[in-house]
């Protein structure tokens with residue numbers, strides 16, 4: 296835990312700290328700076344204060360013995376009674392990391408009606424499944440899951456804990472990390488083990504212009520989230536593998552702060568992350584009207600349409616169609632990229648595609664560096680020709 300301290304005797308009310316705060320967490324009251332709950336303890340106000348009136352006090356947590364922490368854990372996430380693919384992808388990755396570390400991969404599943412899912416979880420590589428079945432998870436409230444996760448981490452001491460970078464995972468993983476006073480790397484694209492057995496957590500940084508590898512040497516668990524589709528999921532064929540089921544204890548939930556008034560369940564739309572054929576379009580298609588031609592082509596192939604970010608920005612497509620670093624990560628068997636330059640942020644979302652056909656008027660376009668088949672030309676003209684051939 297941390298606290299931002301403002302020494303009101305020293306504060307001269309100059310307001311420089313307020314200007315330096317990117318989170319609007321500071322204001323003036325009675326000509327003295329005051330801080331509110333939006334503070335993220337980034338420390339920029341400390342540097343801006345000309346009279347050294349601000350500092351951060353952090354609780355120093357001493358980790359006694361890191362050797363008490365073991366195994367790689369994966370939180371299994373469900374939606375509408377089905378395990379999400381990202382959980383299987385994390386189990387597969389967990390298995391690979393566990394082979395290097397010579398430890399177990401453990402799955403944690405909290406929910407209702409979960410027993411029928413154990414077989415699948417084992418099939419994707421879990422050595423142990425820790426579970427708790429109860430109606431308290433029906434409302435899917437963060438605070439209930441956090442209590443259980445906190446308990447599990449304190450009792451079983453996981454060394455590494457992996458979460459899907461889903462809406463749910465993105466919400467609970469940071470809260471858990473803060474509770475446990477440990478580090479969390481969000482949206483990792485590569486996970487590996489270094490020479491000291493630490494988890495190397497690699498993710499794009501600075502707008503995708505470089506890859507940062509982050510380690511968490513002094514705190515446990517080492518926590519990471521990974522987006523769906525970034526890693527592959529494989530079943531394990533190993534009949535002799537040890538499999539164990541561990542029913543964890545029920546926790547007395549005290550002082551529940553959240554009351555669920557209504558849950559609005561969005562209609563499940565087909566995600567482009569699961570599509571086998573994708574026709575992706577970029578600014579090179581020229582006009583919104585041309586999307587109709589692309590749709591006709593996609594329908595003929597039984598493909599989904601994906602787009603580059605500018606098309607979402609200008610309102611030609613919804614965000615759910617965006618591919619890339621800040622959109623979906625895709626892994627289709629076939630990707631046909633039309634009028635897409637291949638910016639690094641876009642390429643971050645397509646590395647899982649098995650075969651890429653790119654059409655671009657610019658022979659130097661970066662998309663060609665990752666394409667298996669390169670076509671230099673006007674994508675709309677080419678598309679019209681192909682549609683004609685397919686429909687005669």
Ligand SMILES: Cc1cc2nc3c(=O)[nH]c(=O)nc-3n(C[C@H](O)[C@H](O)[C@H](O)COP(=O)(O)OP(=O)(O)OC[C@H]3O[C@@H](n4cnc5c(N)ncnc54)[C@H](O)[C@@H]3O)c2cc1C
Pocket residue numbers: 502503576577578579580581602603604605606617618619620621622633634635636637638639640641644654655656657660672673674675
């Ligand atoms: C922090 C950050 C995150 C980002 N996240 C994403 C992301 O998730 N996804 C994403 O896509 N982008 C993302 N971007 C934007 C990214 O940097 C690029 O700007 C974007 O991908 C470019 O889209 P584009 O290729 O459609 O357009 P452009 O770069 O404008 O390229 C258009 C291409 O079409 C070609 N062309 C033109 N006319 C034709 C024609 N008639 N036929 C064929 N080809 C033609 C051109 O030669 C050109 O190569 C992000 C940027 C930042 C800073």
